[in-house]
Amino acid sequence: MKAIEKLLSKNDELKFVCVGLDTDLKKIPKHLLSSEEPILEFNKSIIEATKQYAAAYKINFAFYEIFGAKGFELIEKTLSFIPDDVLTIADAKRGDIGNTSEMYAKSIYEHFGFDSITLHPYMGKDSVQPFLEYPEKLNFILALTSNPGSIDFEKQILNNGSYLFQKVIKSVNDWNFNKNCGIVFGATNLDELKTNLNSFNDLSVLLPGVGVQGGSFQDVIKIFSEHKRKNFLINISRGIIYLSDNKDFLSRTENEILSLNEIARGFFK
Amino acid sequence: MKAIEKLLSKNDELKFVCVGLDTDLKKIPKHLLSSEEPILEFNKSIIEATKQYAAAYKINFAFYEIFGAKGFELIEKTLSFIPDDVLTIADAKRGDIGNTSEMYAKSIYEHFGFDSITLHPYMGKDSVQPFLEYPEKLNFILALTSNPGSIDFEKQILNNGSYLFQKVIKSVNDWNFNKNCGIVFGATNLDELKTNLNSFNDLSVLLPGVGVQGGSFQDVIKIFSEHKRKNFLINISRGIIYLSDNKDFLSRTENEILSLNEIARGFFK
Numbered sequence: 001m002k003a004i005e006k007l008l009s010k011n012d013e014l015k016f017v018c019v020g021l022d023t024d025l026k027k028i029p030k031h032l033l034s035s036e037e038p039i040l041e042f043n044k045s046i047i048e049a050t051k052q053y054a055a056a057y058k059i060n061f062a063f064y065e066i067f068g069a070k071g072f073e074l075i076e077k078t079l080s081f082i083p084d085d086v087l088t089i090a091d092a093k094r095g096d097i098g099n100t101s102e103m104y105a106k107s108i109y110e111h112f113g114f115d116s117i118t119l120h121p122y123m124g125k126d127s128v129q130p131f132l133e134y135p136e137k138l139n140f141i142l143a144l145t146s147n148p149g150s151i152d153f154e155k156q157i158l159n160n161g162s163y164l165f166q167k168v169i170k171s172v173n174d175w176n177f178n179k180n181c182g183i184v185f186g187a188t189n190l191d192e193l194k195t196n197l198n199s200f201n202d203l204s205v206l207l208p209g210v211g212v213q214g215g216s217f218q219d220v221i222k223i224f225s226e227h228k229r230k231n232f233l234i235n236i237s238r239g240i241i242y243l244s245d246n247k248d249f250l251s252r253t254e255n256e257i258l259s260l261n262e263i264a265r266g267f268f269k
Numbered sequence: 270m271k272a273i274e275k276l277l278s279k280n281d282e283l284k285f286v287c288v289g290l291d292t293d294l295k296k297i298p299k300h301l302l303s304s305e306e307p308i309l310e311f312n313k314s315i316i317e318a319t320k321q322y323a324a325a326y327k328i329n330f331a332f333y334e335i336f337g338a339k340g341f342e343l344i345e346k347t348l349s350f351i352p353d354d355v356l357t358i359a360d361a362k363r364g365d366i367g368n369t370s371e372m373y374a375k376s377i378y379e380h381f382g383f384d385s386i387t388l389h390p391y392m393g394k395d396s397v398q399p400f401l402e403y404p405e406k407l408n409f410i411l412a413l414t415s416n417p418g419s420i421d422f423e424k425q426i427l428n429n430g431s432y433l434f435q436k437v438i439k440s441v442n443d444w445n446f447n448k449n450c451g452i453v454f455g456a457t458n459l460d461e462l463k464t465n466l467n468s469f470n471d472l473s474v475l476l477p478g479v480g481v482q483g484g485s486f487q488d489v490i491k492i493f494s495e496h497k498r499k500n501f502l503i504n505i506s507r508g509i510i511y512l513s514d515n516k517d518f519l520s521r522t523e524n525e526i527l528s529l530n531e532i533a534r535g536f537f538k
Contacts, residue, residue, distance in 0.1 A: 022368075022369070060369055060372075062363075062365060062369045062370070062371075062372035062373045062376065063369075063372050065341075065372070065373065065376040065380075066372050066373075066375050066376045066380060067376075067380065068341045068342075068344075068345060068376070068380045068381060069338045069339070069340075069341035069342040069345065070338070071338075071341070071376075072334075072337045072338035072340070072341050073337075073338040075337075076337060076338065093363070093364060093365055093389070094331075094362070095362060095389065096331060096362055097414070097415065097416040097477075097482070098416065099291075100291070100329055100331045100332075101331070102331075103329075103331035103332050103334070103335045104331045104334065104335075106335050107331065107334040107335045107336075107337070107340075111334075111335060111336065111337045112337060120362070120364065120389045120391050121391065121421075121422060122389050122390065122391040122411060122414075122422055122423065123411065123414050123416060123418050123419065123421075123422075123423070124416065124417070124418020124419055124420065124421030124422055124423070125417075125418045125421055126416050126417050126418040127414075127416060127418050142391060142392065145366070145391075145392050145396075146366065147366040147367065147392060147393065147395050147396060148393070148394075148395050149392050149393020149394045149395040149396050150392065150393055151393065152390075152392075152393030152394055152440060153390060153391055153392075153393055153433065153436065153437065153440075154391065154392070154393070156427050156433060156436060157427065157428045158425050158426065158427060158428065159426045159427065159428050159430070161428070164422065164425060164433065167422065167425060168422065171421060171422075208366075213366070
């Protein structure tokens with residue numbers, strides 16, 4: 001099943017939540033720390049509790065790379081818990097010269113077997129090209145991110161009056177010949193989302209930044225529903241996986257995703 | 270020993286070559302393939318043959334991540350072959366929101382123990398900030414890269430008339446409060462190197478792109494020597510480690526780095 005088909009099929013069921021597995025030993029419930037593999041135990045439980053309701057899972061590589069080789073093993077094993085029909089995103093933000101990006105693409109798509117990845121646009125087309133050559137995958141390229149530093153370069157104004165991030169969106173549209181491109185657009189930028197949504201055309205959209213970072217799930221859903229536009233995912237990491245430090249953590253997580261899906265249904269009905 | 274001290278001390282000995290360990294099973298001499306760990310065997314031999322002459326070693330993460338967990342083990346072991354007084358660069362091009370970059374910084378600087386890293390600037394200051402908080406390390410932020418795609422965004426002209434990459438260089442100067450910043454500047458951009466060198470101030474400079482990509486070691490050395498400017502590294506990967514497919518590969522590599530150091534001495538004398 002192609003990555004885009006997985007996404008659209010979940011969206012058709014009015015599921016838009018991407019569960020972010022930013023798994024951190026300091027934040028998972030204490031009673032899991034005595035298990036042999038606390039991180040795997042946590043991920044497996046969270047996936048079990050959410051897999052009927054989630055539209056995608058995003059694995060934030062940093063939280064695993066901190067353990068070196070062991071961390072990559074944890075990623076490999078976590079992927080095996082995710083059902084085949086749910087999109088997996090390698091939030092690895094790669095991007096390098098062509099022969100190097102070719103290796104990164106092989107790593108993410110062939111070794112790990114992810115459905116999609118996040119990519120840095122800074123180095124230009126040939127730095128993402130090797131990823132574009134996998135028609136069955138989905139490449140989310142950073143456009144306007146959710147963090148304060150997005151003003152430093154992404155919101156620089158070019159000599160034609162547009163923001164740099166708008167130039168990136170235009171380019172990603174041009175790179176979409178295999179219909180396997182998307183963009184990352186921070187949910188903290190609602191005004192920019194409204195004014196730029198039409199320029200996304202048929203690009204998939206991954207929106208991080210809801211919760212701790214300040215974005216609102218409801219506000220984002222509202223904007224997309226008003227545009228009658230699907231093909232997007234709202235990522236929630238800390239705001240969905242760390243709702244309790246006690247044994248009730250799974251029911252809290254399950255309730256939260258159910259209530260988010262309910263909100264989405266309310267707008268898209 | 271601080272990262273910047275390692276770099277400057279090698280530069281004082283007129284050593285500027287950074288050996289790029291882009292180790293690829295398809296390219297290493299065939300006779301090594303029968304050893305138990307061909308990549309480690311190759312890296313160990315190359316390091317042994319060059320360690321008296323190299324100013325730094327750069328490990329290109331993509332070439333290891335292609336093997337997943339096993340690849341990270343190869344990186345950990347390769348680092349153990351590099352002498353303590355030679356700078357190690359994690360060419361990993363990381364960059365993410367603050368809490369995530371903090372994890373990447375811990376991974377590269379604390380788990381692996383690298384001296385320095387390459388970083389994407391696209392997401393702005395808070396995306397590199399966690400790396401800046403290691404005063405003893407050295408952070409090379411992408412400015413103008415060596416690949417064709419550098420024209421796509423890095424060379425976009427801003428509304429004040431400067432290139433985006435020039436804005437990045439200006440910002441990296443501002444971020445250098447711990448004197449632990451550098452930039453990546455492709456050796457394929459000689460004209461831009463000449464016109465921008467003065468804006469680098471005391472930033473360290475990592476110049477990739479010599480060899481297969483078309484940059485010339487001699488041309489770069491000439492420019493820096495004319496400016497009486499040290500604090501830089503010229504990376505060579507394919508052009509130094511894959512000079513022969515036969516058992517003479519180490520002597521070919523050793524001869525090459527000796528001859529490059531000879532060129533550097535010629536200009537800096």
